[in-house]
Amino acid sequence: xxxxxxxxxxxxxxxxxxxxxxxxxxxxxxxxxxxxxxxxxxxxxxxxxxxxxxxxxxxxxxxxxxxxxxxxxxxxxxxxxxxxxxxxxxxxxxxxxxxxxxxxxxxxxxxxxxxxxxxxxxxxxxxxxxxxxxxxxxxxxxxxxxxxxxxxxxxxxxxxxxxxxxxxxxxxxxxxxxxxxxxxxxxxxxxxxxxxxxxxxxxxxxxxxxxxxxxxxxxxxxxxxxxxxxxxxxxxxx
Amino acid sequence: xxxxxxxxxxxxxxxxxxxxxxxxxxxxxxxxxxxxxxxxxxxxxxxxxxxxxxxxxxxxxxxxxxxxxxxxxxxxxxxxxxxxxxxxxx
Numbered sequence: 001x002x003x004x005x006x007x008x009x010x011x012x013x014x015x016x017x018x019x020x021x022x023x024x025x026x027x028x029x030x031x032x033x034x035x036x037x038x039x040x041x042x043x044x045x046x047x048x049x050x051x052x053x054x055x056x057x058x059x060x061x062x063x064x065x066x067x068x069x070x071x072x073x074x075x076x077x078x079x080x081x082x083x084x085x086x087x088x089x090x091x092x093x094x095x096x097x098x099x100x101x102x103x104x105x106x107x108x109x110x111x112x113x114x115x116x117x118x119x120x121x122x123x124x125x126x127x128x129x130x131x132x133x134x135x136x137x138x139x140x141x142x143x144x145x146x147x148x149x150x151x152x153x154x155x156x157x158x159x160x161x162x163x164x165x166x167x168x169x170x171x172x173x174x175x176x177x178x179x180x181x182x183x184x185x186x187x188x189x190x191x192x193x194x195x196x197x198x199x200x201x202x203x204x205x206x207x208x209x210x211x212x213x214x215x216x217x218x219x220x221x222x223x224x225x226x227x228x229x230x231x232x233x234x235x236x237x238x
Numbered sequence: 239x240x241x242x243x244x245x246x247x248x249x250x251x252x253x254x255x256x257x258x259x260x261x262x263x264x265x266x267x268x269x270x271x272x273x274x275x276x277x278x279x280x281x282x283x284x285x286x287x288x289x290x291x292x293x294x295x296x297x298x299x300x301x302x303x304x305x306x307x308x309x310x311x312x313x314x315x316x317x318x319x320x321x322x323x324x325x326x327x328x
Contacts (some may be wrong), residue, residue, distance in 0.1 A: 040311035048296075048304045056311045089281050089308055093288030096304035097296045108288055217280070220287040227291045 044096070052095040059088040079124075079139070083116030084109075090220075104171050107162065114159040115216050118152045118191060122209040125149070125194070126202035149195045152208070156191040160184035163219055172226045179222045183215050282309045 037060050045053030063085040087109045094105035124131060124138045125148060131138035140148045163184050167177030190211055193204040285308045289301055296304070 036310050040307040044304060044307035044311070048300055048307070052304065053307075056308060060311055086281070089285035089312060090288030092308050093285040093290075093304065094292040096301070096308075097289050097292035098294050105288060105292070108284070112284065213280075217283070220284055224287045224290055 048096045049099045051099055051101070052092050055088060055092045055095055059085050059092070077139075079120045080117050083113055083120070086116060087112035103169075104166070107165060107169070107171075111159070111162050111219065112216065114155055114162055115212065117155045118159065118187075119209065119212040119216075121148050121152050122194060122205045122212065125152075125205040145199050149197070153188075153191040153195050156187050160188055163215075166223065172223055176219075176222045176226045180219055183218050186211060187215055278309055278312070281312045285309075285312075 037057075041053050041057045041060070044056055063082070090108040090112070091101065091105045094108070095101060121139055124140050125145065128138070128140040128145070132141045139151065143151075160180075161184075164177060164180040166172045167174065167180065187208075190204065190208040194208050197204040282305055285305055289296065289304060
């Protein structure tokens with residue numbers, strides 16, 4: 001956004017964002033961002049609790065300082081480590097309710113954490129030229145196409161058991177377990193097709209990218225239906 | 239290596255060129271676009287699930303406030319990010 005306006009401008013996917021377009025000045029975007037970050041952390045701390053606020057502050061710091069300003073431009077593992085920032089929201093939500101953390105929110109964190117690389121690298125496989133032009137060391141640019149396809153399948157192999165784990169651990173019921181198992185099997189099948197695909201073709205990569213979004217949504221939606229719905233209604237009733 | 243330094247050079251020339259004092263032509267819509275609303279839906283949704291699944295109770299107004307804070311704090315401007323965030327692809 002502000003820091004990345006240079007990169008946004010040369011990538012076709014992001015070149016129409018307000019800052020690279022010159023419609024919002026970089027300084028204005030930075031001021032807007034700092035104001036939002038400060039107010040959101042302070043409000044969460046004062047009205048809910050400071051564990052949740054601290055986690056939110058850490059996420060913002062992690063993303064800006066570690067991911068955007070450093071990792072994204074310096075290592076092909078940028079997405080793996082940067083994905084941690086995107087994995088924090090369910091943990092912050094959990095902390096907001098309980099004021100504490102446990103194994104279950106950690107599991108939700110890990111599911112998103114291991115979901116991010118296959119999700120993102122599937123996109124990077126058919127947007128490689130874009131990242132190369134912007135000078136971002138995305139995995140296919142640096143390690144090559146074949147290596148990226150292997151790593152996508154490797155992360156999917158870790159992700160799928162983690163996705164099923166809340167069921168055997170007793171956090172949720174069989175409906176969740178079956179959903180996670182079936183959609184996980186589809187993820188593995190698509191990951192396998194991505195592994196066998198050769199570059200000019202990009203259909204398998206596009207399929208995995210699209211399905212990965214549905215997969216994550218499904219896991220969380222069924223978890224909510226299975227576990228949280230009753231509690232949410234009880235809360236609204238009181 | 240060389241790719242990274244090229245990026246840094248480009249950034250330098252860009253910031254030199256945009257050190258303007260005059261206000262921009264930004265509209266409210268431009269600021270809304272900075273929030274990348276479609277990206278945020280998955281972030282807010284996973285936060286909602288974490289909040290709802292956790293044991294204990296939270297007043298609905300407090301829960302709404304918490305989600306709003308997470309959404310705003312996780313929004314791209316607050317992180318000053320560009321496009322290579324996961325879930326930001328649309």
